[in-house]
Amino acid sequence: MSTQAPxxxxxxxxxxxxxxxxxxxxxxxxxxxxxxxxxDVQDGEFICLVGPSGCGKSxxxxxxxxxxxxxxxxxxxxxxxxxxxxPRRILVFQERGVFPWLTVEGNIGFGLSKLxxxxxxxxIAHYVQLVRLQGFEHTYPSDLSGGMKQRLQVARxxxxxxxxxxxxxxxxxxxxxxxxxxxxxxxxxxxxxRRTIIFVTHDIDEAVQLADRVVVLSSRPxxxxxxxxxxxxxxxxxxxxxxxxxxDQLAQKIGLAFTA
Amino acid sequence: MNWLARLRPxxxxxxxxxxxQVAINRHPDQLLPGPWQTLRxxxxxxxxxxxxxxxxxxLFRVTWGFLLAAITAIPLGLAIGWYRRAEMAFNPLVQIFxxxxxxxxxxxxxxxxGVGDLSAIFLIFVGCFFSLLLTAISAVHNVPDAYxxxxxxxGLSTPQFIYRVLYPAVAPQLIVGLRITLGIAWLxxxxxxxxxxxxxxxxxxxxxxNAGNRxxxxxxxxxxxxxxxxxxxxAMRSLENVKSFRWGFPEN
Numbered sequence: 001m002s003t004q005a006p007x008x009x010x011x012x013x014x015x016x017x018x019x020x021x022x023x024x025x026x027x028x029x030x031x032x033x034x035x036x037x038x039x040d041v042q043d044g045e046f047i048c049l050v051g052p053s054g055c056g057k058s059x060x061x062x063x064x065x066x067x068x069x070x071x072x073x074x075x076x077x078x079x080x081x082x083x084x085x086x087p088r089r090i091l092v093f094q095e096r097g098v099f100p101w102l103t104v105e106g107n108i109g110f111g112l113s114k115l116x117x118x119x120x121x122x123x124i125a126h127y128v129q130l131v132r133l134q135g136f137e138h139t140y141p142s143d144l145s146g147g148m149k150q151r152l153q154v155a156r157x158x159x160x161x162x163x164x165x166x167x168x169x170x171x172x173x174x175x176x177x178x179x180x181x182x183x184x185x186x187x188x189x190x191x192x193x194r195r196t197i198i199f200v201t202h203d204i205d206e207a208v209q210l211a212d213r214v215v216v217l218s219s220r221p222x223x224x225x226x227x228x229x230x231x232x233x234x235x236x237x238x239x240x241x242x243x244x245x246x247x248d249q250l251a252q253k254i255g256l257a258f259t260a
Numbered sequence: 261m262n263w264l265a266r267l268r269p270x271x272x273x274x275x276x277x278x279x280x281q282v283a284i285n286r287h288p289d290q291l292l293p294g295p296w297q298t299l300r301x302x303x304x305x306x307x308x309x310x311x312x313x314x315x316x317x318x319l320f321r322v323t324w325g326f327l328l329a330a331i332t333a334i335p336l337g338l339a340i341g342w343y344r345r346a347e348m349a350f351n352p353l354v355q356i357f358x359x360x361x362x363x364x365x366x367x368x369x370x371x372x373x374g375v376g377d378l379s380a381i382f383l384i385f386v387g388c389f390f391s392l393l394l395t396a397i398s399a400v401h402n403v404p405d406a407y408x409x410x411x412x413x414x415g416l417s418t419p420q421f422i423y424r425v426l427y428p429a430v431a432p433q434l435i436v437g438l439r440i441t442l443g444i445a446w447l448x449x450x451x452x453x454x455x456x457x458x459x460x461x462x463x464x465x466x467x468x469x470n471a472g473n474r475x476x477x478x479x480x481x482x483x484x485x486x487x488x489x490x491x492x493x494x495a496m497r498s499l500e501n502v503k504s505f506r507w508g509f510p511e512n
Binding site: 065067084085086087089090091093095096097099100101102110111113140141142160 | 404406407409410412413414415420424425428429431503504505506507508
């Protein structure tokens with residue numbers, strides 16, 4: 001690998017995937033899910049992974065998060081190989097991510113058992129505020145709306161100070177209005193907390209609205225088909241010509257013909 | 261409105277009791293004692309200090325048999341459910357033992373433990389064990405993967421994981437299982453006491469018949485068994501209202 005750039009230029013690289021492939025064997029059937037994925041994610045970057053449904057976006061995210069080991073290839077974070085889930089990187093699920101037996105406070109404090117009581121309380125209070133759940137500290141998730149539950153999940157993830165947040169279609173089960181609001185909230189949180197975010201979605205608008213770069217995956221076995229840089233500053237004007245142009249480009253890349 | 265709704269089942273019971281009494285009065289041919297006779301039977305038992313003694317004896321056996329089954333079957337079931345390989349090994353055995361009525365164990369219980377409390381406790385244990393084992397196994401299977409992944413993600417040690425994720429996730433299902441199983445235990449104790457011991461409500465039923473056809477005492481014992489069963493179930497049910505379990509049960 002002499003053609004590789006010297007490590008100094010990789011200083012800003014947070015996550016590096018090299019030749020990652022994934023093959024599942026189930027009931028004697030082999031399914032090729034990921035095919036030679038190579039991707040560098042910069043520190044503090046907001047990446048969206050999009051692609052046709054069932055293409056392996058979630059699998060890719062689970063490989064990054066260490067929940068699945070790739071059949072071949074490697075994932076490294078800060079030049080350190082990933083060998084399993086790690087509290088420094090938290091995955092946020094689409095549904096059922098919050099623990100129904102814990103209150104809002106209990107959920108946010110879930111990963112904070114090593115802190116002193118005072119520190120934990122302070123941390124919980126901070127993130128309750130950040131995701132705007134004040135007044136619901138002692139509420140159980142069954143009494144929260146879908147959007148509130150997802151905010152709670154994001155708060156629980158952020159509370160342990162992760163350097164990367166993986167989000168697996170976190171707003172997929174929400175209605176479109178709530179979803180729109182949640183995107184704004186996530187951007188606000190990302191801008192104040194500056195974590196690296198890798199966000200799986202099948203929603204083109206969501207990707208163009210949120211991401212620095214959108215990684216377009218092909219259908220199975222998923223390859224990186226294209227990477228689209230969204231060069232619009234936040235807050236993004238969703239009816240600006242550039243926004244619409246990028247959205248159409250992305251739509252075309254995914255294979256939907258928006259332009260009749 | 262609320263107290264009216266609560267009164268309704270009581271009113272219905274009162275109507276049935278009256279109908280029962282009327283029917284007995286019109287055909288007094290001793291097919292069944294009437295409610296009044298039964299009530300006097302209960303009074304009789306109270307007077308001789310037998311009622312309290314027998315109830316305590318039965319509850320004592322149920323408590324021990326049930327608790328022993330709970331503290332062995334639940335951890336074992338959770339472990340079997342968690343390790344798929346263990347389940348493949350255990351499952352055929354469980355499926356063979358499960359359909360054997362606990363009463364089929366009576367001769368063996370007497371052979372091993374003689375006539376006495378131990379036999380009855382053993383029979384209740386057997387009756388509860390497989391029911392709880394299966395409840396625990398399926399409870400683990402029903403835990404959503406997301407909860408398990410979250411536990412892994414936050415870097416919990418195995419004991420922490422069991423205490424902070426697995427146990428709370430299965431608790432509501434275990435409560436349902438414990439409630440059903442306590443009902444089984446209460447069924448089994450009566451049968452066990454008819455054969456394996458000389459006290460308790462089951463013994464009372466057999467003894468009342470054998471010692472002079474005192475059917476009023478037979479029905480009195482049945483009524484007491486029913487009422488205690490109801491109380492036990494209500495007590496278990498109240499666990500469903502514990503806040504951290506509440507999520508696992510439908511509203512109301």
